[in-house]
């Protein structure tokens with residue numbers, strides 16, 4: 001095997017929802033090589049271990065390990081004898097399952113003695129029994145183990161046991177949650193690392209047991225350096241499976257098949273991030289080339305009127321389809337009313353709403369190759385003769401994400417559209433797309449984070465929470481390294497929040513607002529007002545508080561209040577923003593002016609949400 005051969009990929013059955021057969025089928029369908037059989041999944045399965053073995057082999061997957069065996073070492077002699085008997089029973093099960101590896105967690109019992117020599121003596125007995133039957137034990141330090149919490153402590157004991165059937169199991173969660181790392185792993189011969197479990201997690205302040213049992217997630221979804229962990233283990237010579245072991249309430253509640261695909265995507269990505277394999281590079285992003293709305297003729301007319309108030313002009317008509325292009329400086333908005341298209345399908349299901357986004361990428365081909373390597377197939381709309389074919393990938397909610405190279409963009413517009421002559425530039429009122437915000441179905445935040453991070457190299461910022469009048473919104477923002485693409489992801493488990501209403505009333509998740517940056521928000525809002533659009537009204541109390549918080553002068557405050565402009569400041573600069581009223585309750589636009597400010601006005605989100613709820617209640 002050459003050194004960069006991909007490692008086998010495995011997943012613990014505890015990571016997926018459903019029955020044991022559901023889990024095995026999902027893992028096999030995604031393309032995993034093997035599964036860890038989690039004992040509780042076997043115990044609740046109505047069939048023999050032999051049936052499980054047969055099912056796995058029929059599906060073409062192996063069983064990498066049986067887990068967990070617990071609380072063995074350092075107990076009083078009578079208990080040790082019982083534990084050895086218990087082990088023999090588990091060896092019988094392993095024989096039927098057809099796996100030779102048993103995961104043993106470090107003892108968590110209060111009664112286990114703090115004595116490495118004793119632990120090693122006990123474990124030697126276990127190793128000897130396992131070895132006689134052709135089995136091996138992988139010993140794992142649980143972060144909440146009574147005396148063995150760190151992998152080095154497990155390794156010290158393994159050295160004392162010094163038995164070919166007894167080796168180390170590494171689990172990235174236990175190591176990284178304790179703030180530890182694999183420094184020193186070079187001392188462990190590669191073949192003594194019997195198994196490696198991977199999990200990421202958000203940084204949380206809580207007891208490590210609850211953290212581990214509820215908040216683990218796939219590599220790339222949390223805050224741990226899982227790639228660094230894999231790199232160190234590979235450098236030490238580990239060549240066994242990369243296996244996901246994810247205890248997560250949301251994952252357990254989601255459908256197993258898409259979850260298994262995300263799982264494998266995360267492993268393929270982390271193996272490449274660790275430098276072991278190579279993926280086609282993530283694209284350099286140049287922003288959004290266009291945003292496409294699914295409409296019918298009446299919605300198109302109303303939306304064109306709103307866009308008109310923001311300075312957009314009808315710039316092109318599609319040569320063969322009911323599709324119009326509206327342009328304002330560099331921003332392209334496409335209104336698609338073509339029957340029998342993916343847009344019309346979207347319109348029928350969701351009403352007027354964003355059905356596609358287009359990203360400017362430096363190179364399309366490697367981006368598609370990367371997406372495909374990460375299990376996201378290319379999608380292509382049917383095209384008329386001579387029309388430009390724009391490849392796309394689908395976001396986890398099905399929204400199309402088109403990929404456009406700069407060289408192709410101009411050709412796409414000129415070939416497919418009858419374009420009006422370019423409009424006079426109006427620099428003071430010019431816009432560009434600052435960010436898009438998406439409302440997600442509960443339980444899908446991690447899926448979106450993984451998608452944008454692995455395919456496009458966007459980095460997530462920590463989750464924040466803000467209050468809606470009817471519950472909590474959790475929000476995570478993601479940004480490309482050059483800052484050209486920013487995405488806000490919002491989720492709410494409370495059914496009556498504005499975010500949850502968007503998802504339920506629009507019959508699914510999607511883009512709920514598009515934010516345009518302007519160099520001059522006073523002029524932009526003034527122009528919009530003159531053209532008939534009044535910004536979402538903001539209560540006077542808000543401006544009272546602004547005065548108190550930021551010490552803005554009276555004239556500035558009066559200007560902001562008159563135009564419904566909200567204000568924020570961070571260490572880098574300040575921020576002004578205003579919102580259009582919602583369009584049929586489905587989406588809205590934001591105008592914003594940034595001066596160094598890095599955020600998205602989250603502190604103003606409760607004000608915006610309440611103002612939108614008020615408008616909804618007034619039937620506006």
Ligand SMILES: O=C(O)c1ccc(O)c(O)c1
Nearest residue numbers: 068105140171212213245
């Ligand atoms: O939470 C647990 O008990 C548990 C069991 C097995 C593991 O491999 C692990 O990391 C945790």
Ligand SMILES: [Mg+2]
Nearest residue numbers: 140171197245
């Ligand atoms: Mg583990």
